[in-house]
Amino acid sequence: MKQSITIGSAELSNPVLTASGTFGYGLEFQEFFDVGRLGAICTKGLSLEPRLGNRPTRIAETPAGMLNAIGLANVGVEAFCTEKLPKLQDQGVTVVANIFASTTKDFVAIAERLARESGVLALELNVSCPNVSEGGIEFGKNPNMCAELTAATKAATDTPIWVKMSPEAPSIIAVAQACEDAGAEAITAINTIRGMRIDIAKRQPVLARGMGGFSGPSLKPVALRIVYELAASIGIPIIAIGGISTTEDALEFLFAGASAIQVGTASFIDPLAAHHVRVGIENYCEAHQLNASDLIGLAQAAKK
């Protein structure tokens, strides 16, 4: 059955992507499976200049989940374009660039730099990172700021703009609608929720930054609820993220109304997780004689 999915002006070979920050720059996984077979990979968040990231401790485990406060350590957009992107293209990997800045001006500069390269399918604007002091999540909570940012980056590039939602926005629906109106081609949801752990022996937070982004299987019900609500409220496609480890998890999100999904933290537990989910969806489609696009929104009340 047909696995291809349309996301705005972009065509994906299948609905399985990998989530930013959990898949490196994609190349690290080639030893495990052919990453080019995935719908796309989302890169680690790219900033205008390289970033060192936060002090350790950066990660901690929670029940069926984890916390991270990486602080967007990355090689910077220039090194990405010259060192990583050519290799990804050689290996036939479809690339979504996840980008981050603390000002609209810098978001635009990154978008302009990436526009000079071919082979970037879309830009995913990270307006929802909980782990940096400036920008990030403050953008993501505010519909007007998000709309303005979407419009500004869209004007700077022909590459489609996707905007990644923070689950902490007072109204995610308002933010997503504002992005849609401003020309975003898709909404990706969700980024992590802020959480923390405290070390009993040391009587201090485990993470050096105090709090970090909460991800993994235990995030799934919250992400699913948000995707379900968004799907009923916006017209552009939704790409779902949050605790997806298995084919069954992915199907829940597609039925909730997502057009595609991203595998995140699960890749740390099983580097082949995204590959297994892709094959699993394909098998499900064969067994039920459905195209992947037929799965979208099957559980939405309006469709019943």
Added chain:
Amino acid sequence: MKKLITAPLLDREEIGAGYHVLTFDAPDSPAAAPGQFLMMRATSWGDAPLLPRPMSYLSGGDKPQVLIKVIGEGTARMATAQPGEEYSLLGPLGKTWPESTLGKTPILVAGGVGVAPLVFLARRFQAQGVQPVVLYGGRTDQDLPLSDLLDSIADLHVTTEDGSRGDKGRVTGPLMSMLNDSVEIFTCGPDRMMAAVATIAQERQVPCQASLEAPMACGFGVCLGCPVMKTSGEYLYTCVDGPCVNAADIDWNADQ
């Protein structure tokens, strides 16, 4: 090259208070070298504990072994694992101990469970016809797993903080008296011990390799969860740039 395999536990041997040696039946296991590690978790863990745990290879081959010390949930489960239980093993990961400099006498400085990658290294030296010196420190004589094994393949010196075995005190005491132009150090143990060893090595201009520990989620360079500060002011990532590093490159005073 790293590989993800599923392998049944062949044997678990309890070797004293809270220490266990786990042996896996893994005929398709890729070759591992001393100092490398694997990320491991039992299939039966489900979603919790979630992340695989980094463990050094105690030995490689098709029956790879690890030495574990019970710390928390994951290691507690490993300590009750039964033969036949399935584990996913991702390895070999990270940088190995470098080959020793020709003609130098290796001094292996171990603390507690940090002994595992050094036992593997001592075996490599033994195979090369070199007898290493091993300085092995623990709080008490209960904290010296595998010391008998080491005694049979190396020139072993033991220290305990309470004096219950060997010299009373820390490994740094005897280490000082052994340093000269013809030795080099390989160390793995608690951070404070390695920092002290690295400082002494630096002062006496003796080459020193250290195997680092950091919390890890992925083990192969993608989560960026395992940074350690270098003297250059940049981070290295323990899982790919280490765990074995030149001790002189590390900022042992950085708060980490």
